[in-house]
Amino acid sequence: MIFDFSKNIALESLSSETAFEEKVMRFLEEWFSAAKTVSVQTSGSTGKPKIFHIEKERMLHSAKMTCDFLNLNHGDSALLCLPVEYISGKMMIVRSIERKLKLHVVNPTSKPLENLNAPFDFCAMSPLQVENSLDKIQLIKNLIIGGAQVSENLKKEIEKSCLSVKNRVFETYGMSETLSHIALKEIFPTAEDYFTILDDVEISKDERGCLTISAPKLNPQILKTNDLVEFKNQKQFRFLGRIDHVINSGGLKIYPEELERLVKQQISNETIFIGIKNESLGEKLILIIEGTENPEVIDQLSLVKYPSKNHRPKETIFIENFPRTPNGKIDRLALKKKFDLPQTYSSKDITPNEGNSPYSKS
Template identity: 60%
Template sequence: MVIDFNNLNINNLHFQTDFERKIHSFLIEWLSDSQTVTVKTSGSTGAPKIFEIEKNKMLNSAKMTCDFLELYKNNTALVCLPIEYISGKMMVVRAFERKLQLIISDPSLKPLEDLHSEIDFCALTPLQVENSLDKIHYIKNLIIGGAAVSESLKTKITQTLQHTNTPTGIYETYGMSETLSHIALKEIHPEQNNYFTVFDQISIAKDERGCLKISAPNLNNEILETNDLVEIKNENQFRFLGRIDHVINSGGAKIFPEELEALVKKEMQNEVVFLGLEDESLGQKLIAVIEGKESDDLIKKIEGIQYEKSFHKPKEIIFVEEIPRTQNGKVNRIELRRMIERS
């Protein structure tokens, strides 16, 4: 199904699938007289929350992304992210703001399966990209969000696109529900950058913990204090180190699991999550949880990695059939910890 936002008349549209009907419901809410819409957070770092967001601020966010990616009226976009969350809602709002042709594809691991021609814009999760590598050359501007893009996925993207003569630009996003999707992008292809670049009218700083503070008056009236530890390069660029609530304190040493996960994923394709489990002598014991069937080869790989510090090497390696994820694809560390502690 395609919605032409340049000539929008939802009364003439026939919504058939469950996902299409959810988009229909959101459009009714969006076109209503209410100044706000309801958004649910993913729950990847705590209990899901529901809150109201002003429509004019969502339009401000949409304009920032469309301006950065140079999206124009009648360009094509594809939405395949759950409409309950800000990521899916903002794809619709961007189409509304820029009068795009919006292709609807049910959220799945392979949302591009039926794509056979070029489109101008799409947003995917890393897991969706992993399962759609044969199609990403059709997308002129691809943003990847919901979770960090692993080094192994970046390599696969580069290998996939190096022999195609396409102008595909791919970016990792940084943002949250409170910033109405992303406020910064980091280029993955054709160039690979280490730092996120924030949009115009966004200011960044660090608090006393070393966590990112965001001033985005067009998106949120408050200064947003995150739990994301960062290195700030300049007033427009920063590097994400890890979440402060994920930091593992093992024997007095602070360990950033996201950095270890990025290192390990250069060597192996399996999903790997580092956790700290309570330990009498260390306070927290560093463990690595690997998704997949137990394998001596994988154990040797993870033990053979050249870690920067000796205490970065996991004290224990645990295999699970499937790592729990939230509905929009993020690793659910809280539920994973519960699983490990119950076993």
């Protein structure tokens, strides 16, 4: 299904053929209604999912910021392959309306490009969708990736896939309250370490070292996050990890996201570091890997260069599938609750490493 917003569209003349196309139609009816707001559902990755209402004017401003940053123009093509229940999918539609793009709609599956061969000027995808579309992402001239962090391994695969083409790939930083992203970090062709904020956004750090966002055209409130960051300047920052994920082991503060990036440079599996209660250490550092234990993965883990010996996990656990939120994000809190009491481990769920590996139990 194609919505050509470079022309006048009569919604009543269009008919949907799939459940997803019907959802897109319902959102467009809501958007073009007399109401000043639309309803958006949060992902639930940092708490219980909730519904809130956003002014259309603010969403249009967010759309303009992104389209200006990417230099999208009237008549360019865009691809929608994200659920429209969440801000990510809704904003793809709003960007197309604001910049008068030709929006192509496909079901938001894990392989959205599988049956496509035409190029597109713009698309937003999740890391999982990109991972399953590496053979075709060269079709996307401007690709933004959001919803979860982009692993080091996926960045390498993106570079291989895009090596001979002139497309651009970005990782995004944002949340529902900022109406999708407020900052972008280029992955290809230049591998950047810092996010660059969009126009009309100001950032600072609070007393905890967490990012504070002022974007009055997107949200009237100053947003205090739980994201620990490092500033390069007043326009660029690097994400270190969430303060509520910090592990305190033997008096050492450990940022799990930093360690996960190191591990993902060596293995492709999804990985999560957690701290479980321990009398002597306070919290014992545990590495949990999604997938089946095998010698190749164990060998690759031995190549990880941790900042110090105290950053090495005391135990490595393999689990078949990570718990995830409805929109596909890893539910870190549920995972921690599952393993925070070691005596509740089930041999059906986990496979602890044994032997002399530095990743075995100690």
